[in-house]
Amino acid sequence: MKNTNYIKIGILLLIVQLTSCNKTNWNESFREKDKNPFGTYILYNEAKDFLNTNDVVYLKENIYDYLYNNYSTTSKDFGNYICIKDNAYKITDSGVDNLLSFVSDGNNAFISLNTFSNYLKEQLDFTTNNLDKQVYKIADLKKRKGNFYLENEAFKNNTYAFDRNIQRNYIVKYNTNKTIVLGTTEIDGEKLPNFIKIYHGKGAIYIHTNPIVFTNYYLLKDKETYTENVFSYLNNITVLWDPMSKYSKYSNKREKDNTSVFKFFLKHKTLTWFLIVSFVGLLLFMLFNARRKQRVIPIIHPLQNTTVAFTQTISSLYLKENDHKNLVDKKIAFFLEKVRTKYLLDTSNLNASFIEKLAAKSGNKLQNIKYLINSIIALNKKVECSEENLLVLHKMIDNFFRK
Known part of the structure; x- marks a missing residue:
């Protein structure tokens, strides 16, 4: 990279420092418009210099849709596809197939993710x-450091030390017949692949397991040589x-047309x-509940005694009619019946x-009984x-009766 590029990065750093009035956001966003430490603002804006090209197309639609509308198999040297994110969940299985077909025609793809889809790894x-x-916590990620190495003869003696957010993410297995290890990461004293080239048809796919090294933070800490x-x-x-x-x-x-819920479960x-x-x-559940169960026995409530309510109703009618004689006769009849x-x-x-x-x-007094009977x-x-x-x-x- 030319010295002017370093000057540009220095200017970008100054702009970021002057415009960063709020508290620093240390979340790993990988967004191209994000000037926070772990965005990719610098890399995207300096992509022409890093990649030595004058034509960078910022996709405003899904890669599947872009290739569907713009690409044909007759196109030659169409381009390099680059994706640097935490994951690529917006690329479906059919999108992966389309991207691999694009690579197979003689194009390249550079994919750096923390998490790769199972379908991509299978293919x-x-x-x-x-x-x-x-x-996941920012404080815990801050403690994660790592040393990276590149296998190319020109870079083989260089050690690239990264001081935070370096996850121990590496490649376990790969097909040696079509894969070349381009870079490694040191984990527990052992160098393990974290950057590989997989030949696919006429093209190649570059897989990198640590997208964090391409963010603003490391490009502003003199780590741009590794990216370059x-x-x-x-x-x-x-x-x-x-x-x-x-x-x-x-x-x-x-x-949606070709899959079902059961197919998703079976994957x-x-x-x-x-x-x-x-x-x-x-x-x-159906087997043990198939036996006939006894019907619920209904609750039979005892008949309510409505005599008091009936009596009150009748007495109210007599009171309204001022038929006191009738009520007196009934009171006497009630008393004698009780006796x-x-x-x-x-x-x-x-x-x-x-x-x-x-x-x-x-048990009543004789005088009170005499008075009651005589009154009756x-x-x-x-x-x-x-x-x-x-x-x-x-x-x-x-x-x-109270006595």
Whole structure:
């Protein structure tokens, strides 16, 4: 890279420092417009110098859609596809197939991710392992340091030390017949591949497992040499830079048409077992609940005694009609009926003998019983009764039964 490029980076650093008034955001965004430490603002804006090309296309649509609308197999030296993100979840399986077809025609792809899709790894025949995939906190990521190496003879004696957010993410297996190891990372004293070139058809795909080294933070800490050396493997032709900003309009529809929920479950071992266990559990539930169960015995509530309510209703009618004589007669009849059933006395002759027996059995004073019985005899003889007569009789009968 020319010295003027370093001056540009210095100017960018100054701009970032002057415009950064808020607290620094240390989240790993990998966004091309993000000037925070772990955005890719500098790399994207200096891509022409890093890649030694004058044509950088910033994709405003999904790579599948872009190739669908702009690319044909007759195109030659169409370009280099570059994607530097945490993951590429917006590229569906059909999108991967389309990208691999693009590479197979003689183009290149540089993909640097923390997490690669299972489908991409299956198609390119490689596997990865991230020892720090459960580390998410900024404070914990800050402690992760690492040393990187490039295998090319021109860079072989150089050690590239990175002081934070370096996840121990490396390539475990790959097809040696079509893969070349271009770079390694040191983990527990052992150098393990983290940068490989996979030949695919007439082209090649470059896989890098540590996208963090291409962010603003390291380009401003004199680590731009590593980035420049890594990108030196790409051809100096058109660059398709993928910000991973949109889902595909076409591949999503195709995925939706050609896949089902069960196919998604069967693609993952744990979800497959979940489906099997759920199905077996449902069968067992149906088997043990197929026997006829006893019907629920209904609750039969006892009949309610509505005598009091009925009596109150009837008495209210009589009161409204001012038929006091009728109520007096009914009160007397009620009293005598109670005496017959409770004390077993004959009430046909209300004489002195009856009064003495009633006083003895009920425990009331003889004088009070005399007054009550005499009042009953007197009221029976009347043709009409007043409200006062009714109230006095009611009070005497009530006092009698309270004893």
